[in-house]
Amino acid sequence: xxxxxxxxxxxxxxxxxxxxxxxxxxxxxxxxxxxxxxxxxxxxxxxxxxxxxxxxxxxxxxxxxxxxxxxxxxxxxxxxxxxxxxxxxxxxxxxxxxxxxxxxxxxxxxxxxxxxxxxxxxxxxxxxxxxxxxxxxxxxxxxxxxxxxxxxxxxxxxxxxxxxxxxxxxxxxxxxxxxxxxxxxxxxxxxxxxxxxxxxxxxxxxxxxxxxxxxxxxxxxxxxxxxxxxxxxxxxxxxxxxxxxxxxxxxxxxxxxxxxxxxxxxxxxxxxxxxxxxxxxxxxxxxxxxxxxx
Amino acid sequence: xxxxxxxxxxxxxxxxxxxxxxxxxxxxxxxxxxxxxxxxxxxxxxxxxxxxxxxxxxxxxxxxxxxxxxxxxxxxxxxxxxxxxxxxxxxxxxxxxxxxxxxxxxxxxxxxxxxxxxxxxxxxxxxxxxxxxxxxxxxxxxxxxxxxxxxxxxxxxxxxxxxxxxxxxxxxxxxxxxxxxxxxxxxxxxxxxxxxxxxxxxxxxxxxxxxxxxxxxxxxxxxxxxxxxxxxxxxxxxxxxxxxxxxxxxxxxxxxxxxxxxxxxxxxxxxxxxxxxxxxxxxxxxxxxxxxxxxxxxxxx
Numbered sequence: 001x002x003x004x005x006x007x008x009x010x011x012x013x014x015x016x017x018x019x020x021x022x023x024x025x026x027x028x029x030x031x032x033x034x035x036x037x038x039x040x041x042x043x044x045x046x047x048x049x050x051x052x053x054x055x056x057x058x059x060x061x062x063x064x065x066x067x068x069x070x071x072x073x074x075x076x077x078x079x080x081x082x083x084x085x086x087x088x089x090x091x092x093x094x095x096x097x098x099x100x101x102x103x104x105x106x107x108x109x110x111x112x113x114x115x116x117x118x119x120x121x122x123x124x125x126x127x128x129x130x131x132x133x134x135x136x137x138x139x140x141x142x143x144x145x146x147x148x149x150x151x152x153x154x155x156x157x158x159x160x161x162x163x164x165x166x167x168x169x170x171x172x173x174x175x176x177x178x179x180x181x182x183x184x185x186x187x188x189x190x191x192x193x194x195x196x197x198x199x200x201x202x203x204x205x206x207x208x209x210x211x212x213x214x215x216x217x218x219x220x221x222x223x224x225x226x227x228x229x230x231x232x233x234x235x236x237x238x239x240x241x242x243x244x245x246x247x248x249x250x251x252x253x254x255x256x257x258x259x260x261x262x263x264x265x266x267x268x269x270x271x272x273x274x275x276x277x278x279x280x281x282x283x284x285x286x287x288x289x290x291x292x293x294x
Numbered sequence: 295x296x297x298x299x300x301x302x303x304x305x306x307x308x309x310x311x312x313x314x315x316x317x318x319x320x321x322x323x324x325x326x327x328x329x330x331x332x333x334x335x336x337x338x339x340x341x342x343x344x345x346x347x348x349x350x351x352x353x354x355x356x357x358x359x360x361x362x363x364x365x366x367x368x369x370x371x372x373x374x375x376x377x378x379x380x381x382x383x384x385x386x387x388x389x390x391x392x393x394x395x396x397x398x399x400x401x402x403x404x405x406x407x408x409x410x411x412x413x414x415x416x417x418x419x420x421x422x423x424x425x426x427x428x429x430x431x432x433x434x435x436x437x438x439x440x441x442x443x444x445x446x447x448x449x450x451x452x453x454x455x456x457x458x459x460x461x462x463x464x465x466x467x468x469x470x471x472x473x474x475x476x477x478x479x480x481x482x483x484x485x486x487x488x489x490x491x492x493x494x495x496x497x498x499x500x501x502x503x504x505x506x507x508x509x510x511x512x513x514x515x516x517x518x519x520x521x522x523x524x525x526x527x528x529x530x531x532x533x534x535x536x537x538x539x540x541x542x543x544x545x546x547x548x549x550x551x552x553x554x555x556x557x558x559x560x561x562x563x564x565x566x567x568x569x570x571x572x573x574x575x576x577x578x579x580x581x582x583x584x585x586x587x588x589x590x591x592x593x594x595x
Contacts, residue, residue, distance in 0.1 A: 151540055154514050187536065194510030200465040201511070208465075224500070225464065225507060232465035 006280040007047065009234050013273045014043035014054060016241030020261060021058040029065035031077045032262045034085040037062060039270035041088050046277030046284050056092045063094035071098050071105075079106065083126040084286075090130070107132040118163075118170040125173055125287050150191040161195060161207065168192075168214055174287035175217035175278060189218045193225045200232050205244055205268055209233065209275035216279040226279055233272050243272040296534075296591075300542050303352065305549060306588025309581045310347070312553030313340065314358035317365050319574040323372060328575050338388035339582050341366055345395040345439065346485055346589050353589065354399075366392070367401045376407055379414055386411075386420045387436055394440030408442075415444055427455035428478045435481035449482050450492040464504060464511075469520065472508055476523035479505075483530035486590040490531070502533045509541050517558045518548050519580040526587040542591075545584060555580040 017039045024033045040054035062085065066073070074082055083106070086099035107127050110120070127133035153164045168188075172178070192215045200208035212229045215221075237243050242265040246253075253260045277284050296302070318324060320340050322333035344362060347353040370392055378385035393411060396402055414420060415437065421444055425433070431453070434446045446452070453459050456478045457471055467475075479501075482490050490498065509524040525541045528534060549555055557580040563572055 154510060154540075155516075190506075190510065190537065194507055194514060197464050197507055198511045198514050201467065224461075224503065228463040228465050231463060 003230075003280045005234060006230065006276050009237055009276060010043050010047055010273055012237060012239075012241035013243070013269055014040065014047070014241070016269065017043065017266075018054050019240075020266060021054070021061075023261070024058065025061045029062065029073065031081065032266055033058065033062050033065070034077060034081050035266055035270050037085055037088055038081060039266070039273055041084075042270070042274050042277055042286060045286075046273070046281065055088055059089045059092035059094050063089055063096050066096055066098045071101050074098055074102060080122040080126065083123055083130065087126055087130055103127065103130055103132050118166040121166075121170040122174060122287065125176075150188045154191045154194060158207065161211070164188075164192075165210060165214055168217060172217045175213065175285045176288045185218065189215065192218065193223065196229055197225065200229055205233070205236060206271050209268075209271040212275040212279050216275075216282070219282070221279055221282050230276060230279055233276060237272070241269070242266075243269045296539055296542055300539065300546065302542060302588040302591035303350075304588070305542075305546055306347075306353065306585045306592065307356070308549055308553035309555065309585035309588065310353070310356060310358050310362075310553070312550075312581050313343075313578075313585070314361055315552065316570075316574055316578070317362060319571065319578070320365070321369065323369070323374070326571060328571055332575065334388060336578050337366075337369065338391050339579065341388075341391050341395045342436075343582055343586055343589070345391065345398055346586060348395070348398045349487070350589060350592055352592070363396075363399050363401060367396060370396060376410065379407070379410065383418070383420050383423050386414065387433055390433075390436045390440055390442070394436060397440070411440075412442055415442055421446055426474070427452060427457075428474045428481070431456070431478055431481040435484065439484070453478065453482055453492070458501060458504075461500070462504075464507060467508070469517075472512070472520050473523065475505070475508070476520070476527040479527040479530040483532075485586070486526070486530045486532075498531055498533070502528065502531050502535070505531065506535050506537045509537055513541060513544055515558075516548070518545060518555050519558050519583060521545060522555070522580065522583040522587040526583070526590045529587075529590045545587070549584065553581065555584045 017036055021033075021036050021040065024030075024036055027033075037055055037058045040058060044054055082099060082102055086096055086103050089096040089099065106123060110124060110127065110133060124133060150164075153160045169175075192211055196208055196211040196215055199205075199211055208229065212226065212233070215223070215226055215229075233243065236245055238245070238247075242261075244265060246260065246264055250260055253264060258264065274286060278286065313320075319326075319328075320333065320337050322330055322337055324333075326333060340362070344359065344366065347356075347359055353359060375385075375389050375392060379389045389407070390411060393407060397406075397408075402408075421433070430446070431449070434444070434449065434452060437444045437446065456474065458475045458478050462471065462475075479490075493501070505524055505527050509521060509528065512518075512520040512524060521541055522545060525538055525545065528538050545555075554577050557576045557578075560573075560576040563576055
């Protein structure tokens with residue numbers, strides 16, 4: 001990775017995530033452990049490190065935590081996250097029976113359908129990496145992502161943005177392949193940059209991070225708006241490495257029964273490191289073979 | 295080029311009609327529940343619009359504009375303007391706009407205060423007090439438009455102090471910052487009447503990119519006030535884009551049948567504030583800038 005500022009930012013985030021993983025080891029299994037594992041993995045792969053200490057230690061704990069549990073214990077977790085976690089735990093050399101069982105079940109379900117919906121392309125790609133499914137070539141991406149549709153999204157709500165996100169992730173396999181067939185690709189890229197400015201300007205960091213990745217998938221990544229977005233996100237990083245200036249609301253979060261570190265900063269920090277890593281380095285894609293392989 | 299049927303001048307004409315129908319609310323000396331300062335601001339903005347409309351044959355001959363200018367000429371007789379000119383630094387720009395516009399329409403009366411303004415410019419502090427950069431550009435622009443002598447720095451030098459000249463990070467911009475961006479472009483280009491010759495094509499391209507992205511943001515937010523200003527700013531750069539077509543289509547859709555453009559704060563009015571005066575307060579600026587955008591996008595005669 002070329003950008004020194006972003007490298008420093010990812011190192012700081014990795015340190016914070018490591019600290020959080022110590023806390024998570026002492027708790028029962030939850031989706032937060034998987035999120036933390038993914039964050040550590042992204043930092044390590046993006047920084048091109050080889051020691052794998054961060055994800056390995058947490059992977060070992062997750063493997064232990066899940067050993068006595070049935071699949072039902074993970075059923076409420078995000079499916080892409082589960083499959084990515086399975087991949088990481090496996091690569092770290094630990095068993096994860098509940099996750100393996102889940103992966104086989106999902107692969108079996110996909111085999112029954114000729115085409116894959118936009119929303120499930122991520123699962124199909126990871127299943128292929130896991131050797132549980134063929135690589136998804138038959139993705140039925142709706143080709144109507146056109147100029148007019150992009151303008152509708154410009155004025156649409158968060159659901160419309162998420163639909164566009166799913167379509168473009170599907171069409172580009174999460175930024176791992178070029179998508180030349182988009183009609184009005186330049187217009188869509190413009191709309192995504194506008195949505196990105198609007199989200200970050202409104203301090204919606206999670207949506208902004210998602211859109212920054214999307215903008216990077218469509219390229220080019222040297223756009224001024226992308227650099228501004230990276231700079232904005234980096235400036236939202238606290239000295240301990242987590243992202244988001246939300247300490248102002250710490251009391252309100254506690255009153256709402258939320259653990260700020262786990263329920264707010266963790267998902268946000270993982271989103272931000274993923275977005276910074278992919279937007280700063282077109283050679284790094286979480287879903288690419290080179291990023292997933294050890 | 296905009297598609298057939300998408301006529302910015304039609305937006306401007308409808309806006310002018312609404313302004314004409316609400317002229318009384320621009321009177322800063324009328325009894326009102328709205329602050330007098332706001333009325334003075336509204337009047338100055340209306341008069342500046344009239345100055346720009348004067349540049350276009352199809353607008354200056356509108357009967358509504360004749361009425362508006364007669365109304366402005368009547369207000370000009372009020373002793374307030376001359377007194378404020380001599381007493382308060384920040385009164386200069388509105389009085390300059392008034393004088394320049396009345397002269398442009400050939401409506402100067404015995405109350406012509408050109409010589410007094412020129413003396414104030416030369417001998418008072420009005421040109422040396424500290425203003426934010428785009429306000430300094432505003433002063434220079436109206437002094438030039440009115441043909442007054444002054445010792446202000448060049449447009450290039452004034453521009454170099456603006457936010458836009460420093461390539462701002464778009465993620466951090468407030469609405470006020472965006473207004474300073476559009477206004478800087480209005481003044482350095484004389485509202486699209488001249489090209490900004492001190493900027494390289496690459497700089498213009500970069501600024502245009504920022505303007506079009508901001509236009510997208512304000513369309514998304516349904517803030518027609520800044521959307522209209524950004525459309526005008528695009529033209530001030532001598533550029534158009536596919537995004538301006540979208541902007542004009544949505545601006546035309548947003549215009550009410552009577553020509554009013556709803557302002558960004560209209561929704562914030564409480565139910566008991568929905569009277570004609572508050573409606574004017576919430577919408578006049580957006581309607582004025584929509585007219586302004588229509589004017590700068592129209593072919594100049």
